[in-house]
Amino acid sequence: MDLLIVEPLEDEVTQWLSSRHSVRYAPELAHDPRAFRQALYNVRSLIVPPSVTIDAKALHYAPVLRVVGRVSAGAENIDLEACARAGVEVVRSLTATAQAEAEFMIGALLSLLRRVPVVGSDGMRVGRELGSCTVGLVGMAPSARSMSQLLEPFGSKVVGYDPSLHASDPVWERWKVRAMGLRELLETSDAVCVQLNYFSRYHGLLGERFLPFCKPDQVIVSIAHSGLFDEKALAAGLASGRIAAAWLDSLEPGALDEGRPLATMDTLQITPRVASTTRESRLRSAWAVARRIDELLSLTPAAQAEFKPTTPGVAFDLEAGPVSP
Known part of the structure; x- marks a missing residue:
């Protein structure tokens, strides 16, 4: 499977990704850690919400995972160093919010x-x-x-x-x-x-x-x-x-x-982390993350995937662009 989407996304973004890759949209996995881990076995890329932790334990269940996307602000739920060791690139927009x-x-x-x-x-x-x-x-x-x-x-x-x-x-x-x-x-x-x-x-x-x-x-x-x-x-x-x-x-x-x-x-x-969460910022961030994941999946077919590892402590920066592909 090319992409597992656990964080709710705008329909237009999900549809665009689905037209280009094999996608499973399963936001319910955010509330079922066991089912989430089981779903990771053949997944090449992920988009996860703040409530889902990506650490060394989760990565153990994801042998072919190479990209983790984060639409909402912050990356405290993602162990950047563990991702770097596993060769998993963390993709998020630092400018959209x-x-x-x-x-x-x-x-x-x-x-x-x-x-x-x-x-x-x-x-x-x-x-x-x-x-x-x-x-x-x-x-x-x-x-x-x-x-x-x-x-x-x-x-x-x-x-x-x-x-x-x-x-x-x-x-x-x-x-x-x-x-x-x-x-x-x-x-x-x-x-x-x-x-x-x-x-x-x-x-x-x-x-x-x-x-x-x-x-x-x-x-x-x-x-x-x-x-x-x-x-x-x-x-x-x-x-x-x-x-x-x-x-x-x-x-x-x-x-x-x-x-x-x-x-x-x-x-x-x-306040419960509302500063970065607006309709406009989520759409900007979703498109930026979707485009980057699409680029990585397109450039690195599953059979010969070679990804640049994430530098520990530094998330991949994406410039905010237009809100449509």
């Missing part, structure tokens, strides 16, 4: 700045305008470029930090973002947007080493993996009021359980 994520963060900032008042010079508690704010971008993901473009008409100053980019990298000037160190960014910014790609080495990066230096009354919006935050340091910042409010679009299970530091924070807002 950028506009949706940027619009979400802009909306969240407007809401927090207006809804969570601060004390003005006249002693009144009032909201703030985005145009008067310095906005710090942590992580120069594709959504950061969209954020910079959307913030320009507001008149906001935009600064940024990314541990993987040198301050002299031309991307800063091209995206019209002023590079800063993380501590300086937190000390300077009225609002912070976090979209840094998560790797284990960044776990707890936004913790007691940096969060105590946040500019007073700062608001934080994050669409990144919540593991970037140290929950004790974030809770302390919220409790003290130094961080006026935070909005996380992803939070690890159990983080709000009784006894955990963030459990009683009424200035913390959580």
Whole structure:
């Protein structure tokens, strides 16, 4: 079988793939791990949702698998290193969701700045305008470029930090973002947007080493993996009021359980990873992934498949293109 589709896709994308390859569309397998593993034996490519884990154990049941596609944002459910060792390429679009994520963060900032008042010079508690704010971008993901473009008409100053980019990298000037160190960014910014790609080495990066230096009354919006935050340091910042409010679009299970530091924070807002999920972004991403899988399947017939392995920790990037083949 050329392709097993477990993640629900738009009909037009599924029909296009079915006209070119042998396809099984079985979203019900996402809820039956045993049946899913059994279905992998003769599958050359997969498209899976966030709820399905692709790790060394799953790959053991997939001897001819060479491509894994991911339409929804994030790839935490896919062990990139295990895929690399198995010669399986991970295909997803890193640009298709950028506009949706940027619009979400802009909306969240407007809401927090207006809804969570601060004390003005006249002693009144009032909201703030985005145009008067310095906005710090942590992580120069594709959504950061969209954020910079959307913030320009507001008149906001935009600064940024990314541990993987040198301050002299031309991307800063091209995206019209002023590079800063993380501590300086937190000390300077009225609002912070976090979209840094998560790797284990960044776990707890936004913790007691940096969060105590946040500019007073700062608001934080994050669409990144919540593991970037140290929950004790974030809770302390919220409790003290130094961080006026935070909005996380992803939070690890159990983080709000009784006894955990963030459990009683009424200035913390959580949404279930909705930033990247819009009708338009899903269609862009689905077409990008479908085209790449079609290309790989067409170039490498089953009898003589030779695929370029995925570099550990780096997913294959796809440029967002038209929404029809």
